Amino acid sequence: MKLLRCRRSFSTSASLGKEIAKNLKGKSTSSQGWIQRQLRDPYVEKARQENYRCRSAYKLLEIDEKFKILKPGQCVVDIGAAPGSWTQVAVKRTNADEKIPGKPRGFVVALDRLNIFPIDGAALVTCDFTRPDAEKRLVDLLNGRPVDVVLSDMAPNATGVKSMDHDRIVALALKAFKFGLQISAEGATVLMKLWEGRSCKAVETELSKFYDVVRWIKPKSSRSDSTETFILGRGFKKSNVV
Ligand SMILES: C[S@@+](CC[C@H](N)C(=O)[O-])C[C@H]1O[C@@H](n2cnc3c(N)ncnc32)[C@H](O)[C@@H]1O
Structure with a gap:
């Protein structure tokens, strides 16, 4: 799960994240929670802006x-x-x-x-x-x-x-x-x-x-x-x- 989280933040841009958020319907509760948390997380956005592959x-x-x-x-x-x-x-x-x-x-x-x-x-x-x-x-x-x-x-x-x-x-x-x-x-x-x-x-x-x-x-x-x-x-x- 930890691995998945890290990899997702590498491959998912903020705009894509927002698009995903629109489509939370049908996702498991844990996936919805993960997506919402990613979108709220300032380090995810910072990593994207500063070209780091992951918030880690x-x-x-x-x-x-x-x-x-x-x-x-x-x-x-x-x-x-x-x-x-x-x-x-x-x-x-x-x-x-x-x-x-x-x-x-x-x-x-x-x-x-x-x-x-x-x-x-x-x-x-x-x-x-x-x-x-x-x-x-x-x-x-x-x-x-x-x-x-x-x-x-x-x-x-x-x-x-x-x-x-x-x-x-x-x-x-x-x-x-x-x-x-x-x-x-x-x-x-x-x-x-x-x-x-x-x-x-x-x-x-x-x-x-x-x-x-x-x-x-x-x-x-x-x-x-x-x-x-x-x-x-x-x-x-x-x-x-x-
Ligand atoms: C939290 S992620 C590392 C994130 C990384 N430090 C970064 O900043 O991008 C943990 C990593 O440990 C790796 N890992 C877990 N068990 C491993 C093993 N036995 N051999 C090699 N890598 C392993 C996973 O594949 C995963 O990529």
């Missing part, structure tokens, strides 16, 4: 404004990246598209099980991250380059059973986190999406073993009725990885 861009932009995690020249791995708004932000802020004159060029690799429409400056991988070959495909693209920032906005299709959805997103985040331990440069950053639940504390404890500072973040642009939350680890300590 503003979550990363907000986090980056506050914590300054993305810089020109950095290497970023973005896991669970479709439709690509975080990748767009990462490309711009690291200068992977070389649009900031005089600044070092960054490198951004993005993976999703769904196809991502090309993004200038990003290397894209279409693969389920839980597949055995997924990590190798990313490692091959990195070609030995240490990673400065690992992003995971991965979210499984929600079943509506909160505890089950929580366990599934935690499993994805922990997989991204463990992969990050292997590819990250000293001092690197990790940022992962979770849905609140019983394992959040355990995830925090795990991150604290390898990162100097660990913070929970709920950006303003994250819907208040969502249990979505983000965990940020800064100052990766490579020597703590055995």
Whole structure:
């Protein structure tokens, strides 16, 4: 459901949205609610105006404004990246598209099980991250380059059973986190999406073993009725990885 929401905001313009709104009749109650919420959501319109593929861009932009995690020249791995708004932000802020004159060029690799429409400056991988070959495909693209920032906005299709959805997103985040331990440069950053639940504390404890500072973040642009939350680890300590 989360995935569908993000993809719809990528492909649906405001004018099309208004047209759809005229035709709410016959739609399920949840679809009608979703359409109406999209039309009222200022971030959906802002994303359309600023050419972001999805309102999610503003979550990363907000986090980056506050914590300054993305810089020109950095290497970023973005896991669970479709439709690509975080990748767009990462490309711009690291200068992977070389649009900031005089600044070092960054490198951004993005993976999703769904196809991502090309993004200038990003290397894209279409693969389920839980597949055995997924990590190798990313490692091959990195070609030995240490990673400065690992992003995971991965979210499984929600079943509506909160505890089950929580366990599934935690499993994805922990997989991204463990992969990050292997590819990250000293001092690197990790940022992962979770849905609140019983394992959040355990995830925090795990991150604290390898990162100097660990913070929970709920950006303003994250819907208040969502249990979505983000965990940020800064100052990766490579020597703590055995
Ligand atoms: C919230 S969306 C990501 C939005 C993205 N950060 C953006 O700004 O455009 C979550 C994504 O996680 C992806 N995902 C979920 N499970 C995955 C898996 N096992 N492997 C790869 N991608 C996965 C979904 O396909 C979906 O595109």
